Amino acid sequence: MAAERLKDHSQESRTFTARAVIALLIVLIMLGVLVGRLYYLQVLQYDRYNTLSDNNRVQLQPVAPTRGLIYDRNGVLLADNRPSYSVTILKEEIDDLEQTLAELRKLIPLTDKEIERFRKRYHQRRRPFTSVPVRFRLSQQEIATLAVNYHQLPGVRVEAELIRYYPYGASLVHALGYVGRINERELQRVSEQNYADTHYIGKLGVEKFYEDVLHGQVGHQKVETNARGRVMRVLERTDPVPGADLTLHLDIRLQQITEKLLGDRRGAVVALDPNTGGILTLVSAPGYDPNLFVTGISNEDYSALRESDDLPLFNRAIRGRYPPGSTIKPITALAAIDGGGLTPDYRVFDPGFYQLSKNGRKYRDWKRWGHGWVDMKHALAQSCDVWFYSMAHKIGGEPLWNYLGKFGFGQVTSYDLPEASPAILPSHEWKKRTRKQGWYTGDSLNLSIGQGFMLATPLQLATSMAVIANRGRWVRPQMMKSAHRPEGAPVPLPQAKPLPEDVTLNHPEYWQEIIDGMVEVMHGERGTARRAALGAGYTIAGKTGTAQVVGIKQDEEYDAEKLAERHRDHALFVAFAPVEAPKIAVAVIVENGGGGSSTAAPVARQVMDAYLLGIDPTETEEKP
Structure with a gap:
């Protein structure tokens, strides 16, 4: 009969103790690393990560100025700003653009041309968290239809903005000109900062010549946003400076x-x-x-004007x-x-x-x-x-x-x-x-x-x-x-070229002849x-x-x-x-x-x- 192997309890106790000590050391080392990392992030890197956090939570947004008005010599309003409602899409809040557009077309009429223009603006978007308009001048019925379907349309909004309105229409278009949607070429010749939230610019006539005077100075606001980029509240605001109003010699x-x-x-x-x-x-x-051109004229209307034998577009x-x-x-x-x-x-x-x-x-x-x-x-x-x-x-x-x-x-x-x-x-x-x-x-x-x-x-x-x-x-x-601001501040005007010299005759009496x-x-x-x-x-x-x-x-x-x-x-x-x-x-x-x-x-x-x-x-x- 084989002899039984006797257990060495003392050896087992020493082995267990050694292992426990090693495990404890490992835990203490890991805990030290964790505490050290926490100290590094919370104390040593506090300023950096606090700034990054604020940048994620707080955004600086431009606020477009109100365009100056235009009056005739007797104070009659010739160019006004009126509210208009547009349906827009915020890129950061949508998952499937095509599906969103398809849902929109079920609710309100959207032409292929409007979709094409939207896609162009969508891909040329200058700033993040900036909505892109799909269609302008919504009716009250269309606004109501979109409002009751918001829960099905994440990223879709109805936004109000002031757009130019010419109450006298065709009577003044060749005298005043008009404003229209700003394009990339025009953005390159203006201050990108001052036009950060501006969608319109003078295209012809007085509206174009006095663009800098009428446009005003952009404002800014700090807003708090949620994780999806939606504005929760306004923290600070610097109001924009509205454009100057113009009074013309024109008699309407x-x-x-x-x-x-x-x-x-x-x-x-x-x-x-x-x-x-x-x-x-x-x-x-x-x-x-000119009101046809403010938010974008249709192909049919523009072709009719361009192809007319009477040349209505020609001044x-x-x-x-x-x-x-x-x-x-x-x-x-x-x-x-x-x-x-x-x-x-x-x-x-x-x-x-x-x-x-x-x-x-x-x-x-x-x-x-x-x-x-x-x-x-x-x-x-x-x-x-x-x-x-x-x-x-x-x-x-x-x-x-x-x-x-x-x-x-x-x-x-x-x-x-x-x-x-x-x-x-x-x-x-x-x-x-x-x-x-x-x-x-x-x-x-x-x-x-x-x-x-x-x-x-x-x-x-x-x-x-x-x-x-x-x-x-x-x-x-x-x-x-004349040009004037509500607060009476001076208005800098474009420099004029020298006038021709007065006509001086060799025989002044010939004027009467x-x-x-x-x-x-x-x-x-x-x-x-x-x-x-x-x-x-x-x-x-x-x-x-x-x-x-x-x-x-x-x-x-x-x-x-x-x-x-x-x-x-x-x-x-x-x-x-x-x-x-x-x-x-x-x-x-x-x-x-x-x-x-x-x-x-x-x-x-x-x-x-x-x-x-x-x-x-x-x-x-x-x-x-």
């Missing part, structure tokens, strides 16, 4: 009257105050509703380049007598045409049988082309383009109309540079009556009348009358616009004009009935009044309207009546 009553006077015809009217240069009315017809008043025709004859006559060596008594026999040589081309007068013997005063009154052909032949082209340049042609002299065109003032240098040709005598003859290469805008024509009314004193055409000739146009026995001045309670100085659209052969006679409507002559008229103390200078062009005396002059007369006498001719005409 006169603007609407002028628009009605043009009716369905294509054309433009610009009226200035010669004393200040303030633009009283600026109409380009037809127009379009004829400041960009339309037309042959000025006889409306510049007061200036070319001034060039002849003040800078060309002729006198106001210079007489010419008009048989109905003018020839540079005996058997050469016939430069025809508008009156087929001619005007007989005429001097400068009668040449202006009757718009005798032959007198101007003759004087241009004698003095050459240089005095003509020099004097026309002094009155603002061929350049932009306005202050706050950024889209204004300089048009074309031809000269020897211009023709050599653009046509690679020399200047011919025939070019001088055409320039003397506002035809040939010369093109001018209605704004330039009105400006030239203001300079004549002031007897050479220049004023800058501009829309803005030119003005007398223009008064004869309106009030003389044989003045071309005498019918338009009948019954006027003030003295008008004016000049009619007819601009040829298509050429006519030498032996042909102009017959409007045989031409397509868009090939007929443009009707032009320029004037200022009262002559003794001018208060308004006006230029009118009616495209394909025929004669300036029969079509454009009556419009100008009624515009002047409305401004000087307070008469609304559109109301008078409606009464039996």
